[in-house]
Amino acid sequence: xxxxxxxxxxxxxxxxxxxxxxxxxxxxxxxxxxxxxxxxxxxxxxxxxxxxxxxxxxxxxxxxxxxxxxxxxxxxxxxxxxxxxxxxxxxxxxxxxxxxxxxxxxxxxxxxxxxxxxxxxxxxxxxxxxxxxxxxxxxxxxxxxxxxxxxx
Amino acid sequence: xxxxxxxxxxxxxxxxxxxxxxxxxxxxxxxxxxxxxxxxxxxxxxxxxxxxxxxxxxxxxxxxxxxxxxxxxxxxxxxxxxxxxxxxxxxxxxxxxxxxxxxxxxxxxxxxxxxxxxxxxxxxxxxxxxxxxxxxxxxxxxxxxxxxxxxxxxxxxxxxxxxxxxxxxxxxxxxxxxxxxxxxxxxxxxxxxxxxxxxxxxxxxxxxxxxxxxxxxxxxxxxxxxxxxxxxxxxxxxxxxxxxxxxxxxxxxxxxxxxxxxxxxxxxxxxxxxxxxxxxxxxxxxxxxxxxxxxxxxxxxxxxxxxxxxxxxxxxxxxxxxxxxxxxxxxxxxxxxxxxxxxxxxxxxxxxxxxxxxxxxxxxxxxxxxxxxxxxxxxxxxxxxxxxxxxxxxxxxxxxxxxxxxxxx
Numbered sequence: 388x389x390x391x392x393x394x395x396x397x398x399x400x401x402x403x404x405x406x407x408x409x410x411x412x413x414x415x416x417x418x419x420x421x422x423x424x425x426x427x428x429x430x431x432x433x434x435x436x437x438x439x440x441x442x443x444x445x446x447x448x449x450x451x452x453x454x455x456x457x458x459x460x461x462x463x464x465x466x467x468x469x470x471x472x473x474x475x476x477x478x479x480x481x482x483x484x485x486x487x488x489x490x491x492x493x494x495x496x497x498x499x500x501x502x503x504x505x506x507x508x509x510x511x512x513x514x515x516x517x518x519x520x521x522x523x524x525x526x527x528x529x530x531x532x533x534x535x536x537x538x539x
Numbered sequence: 540x541x542x543x544x545x546x547x548x549x550x551x552x553x554x555x556x557x558x559x560x561x562x563x564x565x566x567x568x569x570x571x572x573x574x575x576x577x578x579x580x581x582x583x584x585x586x587x588x589x590x591x592x593x594x595x596x597x598x599x600x601x602x603x604x605x606x607x608x609x610x611x612x613x614x615x616x617x618x619x620x621x622x623x624x625x626x627x628x629x630x631x632x633x634x635x636x637x638x639x640x641x642x643x644x645x646x647x648x649x650x651x652x653x654x655x656x657x658x659x660x661x662x663x664x665x666x667x668x669x670x671x672x673x674x675x676x677x678x679x680x681x682x683x684x685x686x687x688x689x690x691x692x693x694x695x696x697x698x699x700x701x702x703x704x705x706x707x708x709x710x711x712x713x714x715x716x717x718x719x720x721x722x723x724x725x726x727x728x729x730x731x732x733x734x735x736x737x738x739x740x741x742x743x744x745x746x747x748x749x750x751x752x753x754x755x756x757x758x759x760x761x762x763x764x765x766x767x768x769x770x771x772x773x774x775x776x777x778x779x780x781x782x783x784x785x786x787x788x789x790x791x792x793x794x795x796x797x798x799x800x801x802x803x804x805x806x807x808x809x810x811x812x813x814x815x816x817x818x819x820x821x822x823x824x825x826x827x828x829x830x831x832x833x834x835x836x837x838x839x840x841x842x843x844x845x846x847x848x849x850x851x852x853x854x855x856x857x858x859x860x861x862x863x864x865x866x867x868x869x870x871x872x873x874x875x876x877x878x879x880x881x882x883x884x885x886x887x888x889x890x891x892x893x894x895x896x897x898x899x900x901x902x903x904x905x906x907x908x909x910x911x912x913x914x915x916x917x918x919x920x921x922x923x924x925x926x927x928x929x930x931x932x933x934x935x936x937x938x939x940x941x942x943x944x945x946x947x948x
Contacts, residue, residue: 394720432659437660438739502638502641
């Protein structure tokens with residue numbers, strides 16, 4: 388078998404992606420070059436965490452659109468809140484929002500369950516999109532591309 | 540004999556015990572045996588792991604609930620003096636959703652929905668265990684086709700979970716090409732789930748009766764699974780030739796069989812420690828099933844068990860689809876409102892045994908106790924991680940295939 392380096396370039400896994408129009412606020416003037424997202428699990432049932440893992444797969448190849456996962460909220464442009472808040476996650480979430488550098492935006496994606504408290508009711512600043520249903524990896528990418536505008 | 544659960548009912552403390560495929564509910568006063576995991580199970584919602592360690596230079600490195608390395612909402616209190624890990628205490632409470640309380644007084648279809656939402660990546664296993672408990676309570680079994688469709692769901696769930704775990708391990712070991720290709724297969728597996736059940740996490744499919752006519756794309760599913768298996772086999776064989784990769788996993792986070800049995804851990808973790816135990820072997824419609832074991836009990840062994848199980852699961856899905864296509868299904872409608880009684884059911888999820896103990900009254904759930912593999916897995920992680928260093932965290936943790944959603948319910 389070929390070495391890993393050669394094996395890696397023999398198969399193209401990235402797929403063309405056509406974004407869908409989403410009801411989000413465009414932030415293309417601010418985040419024109421790149422978008423760093425920090426996902427925070429506030430108590431979802433796990434599928435949004437797995438959708439984030441799917442978003443990092445080569446099929447979506449989000450880096451080609453200038454989208455990256457930030458390792459800390461202090462390096463993030465967008466905070467992606469995943470799920471509805473469990474009681475114990477309300478304070479850590481608020482503290483995370485405090486750590487975001489200006490300018491920042493917040494997207495709330497819930498998992499379609501009735502657990503916990505909606506982050507929408509926590510009076511968080513700069514919420515640019517809210518979904519009360521679960522989104523799949525491709526749909527999350529669509530939302531992010533609607534924020535950044537058309538660019539490749 | 541294994542202790543899987545402890546709960547109180549009518550001022551009595553009850554124990555859920557498992558001996559091979561036999562489950563029993565016993566009053567604590569009637570049980571003579573001592574179980575090393577009793578205290579851990581009693582406190583499973585407060586903390587799992589070992590006590591805090593004090594000493595010169597020892598501090599608590601608090602990892603989570605909002606840190607880059609912990610994607611799930613939960614906290615690891617890691618006691619160390621800067622290098623070697625001395626003790627790990629885990630707080631799963633950040634993910635607590637009280638699902639056992641929410642299930643109470645709900646009708647069957649709503650309760651199945653709750654069970655699927657305990658933990659999405661084990662959604663099918665949870666709903667299977669719940670429905671099997673309901674079947675026991677009602678003293679009936681679902682028809683053969685339904686049971687075979689459930690096997691497909693369980694094995695599809697195993698495939699994508701195992702692929703995810705192995706891709707996480709390879710990413711942690713900086714095997715970027717391997718990780719990238721495995722992530723690609725993981726997404727392929729999620730799409731295959733969607734093709735099978737209209738849900739990437741196999742939700743809204745399971746029931747007491749599953750109509751085979753709802754599955755129009757079984758041939759395509761079989762083809763996709765075959766494709767995943769072929770690609771995975773090639774990648775896995777290639778990965779075993781990479782010394783950098785193997786060296787990182789070998790002898791990391793070791794858990795021997797004695798310790799694994801004391802904790803009560805099941806699934807790939809137990810089989811990787813050399814124990815030949817997989818409850819699928821007792822199920823009627825698993826044809827030619829074989830148990831995969833390794834004996835080292837380290838991250839590498841757990842990865843190998845998962846890898847070989849992935850290929851085996853692919854074969855099982857293809858075989859079951861082949862069988863179902865030729866079978867006729869009797870449309871025996873089950874009257875849900877007539878189900879009353881007590882029952883316990885289990886399912887061998889990708890990371891171990893999921894168990895439901897259910898009381899039903901005229902189709903309404905009266906009370907439920909859920910035993911999840913992640914509770915035992917977190918304890919296994921906490922114990923096996925002691926003595927290693929923080930850079931081993933991702934390998935050690937990921938190799939157990941556990942998460943806070945499953946643990947905290």
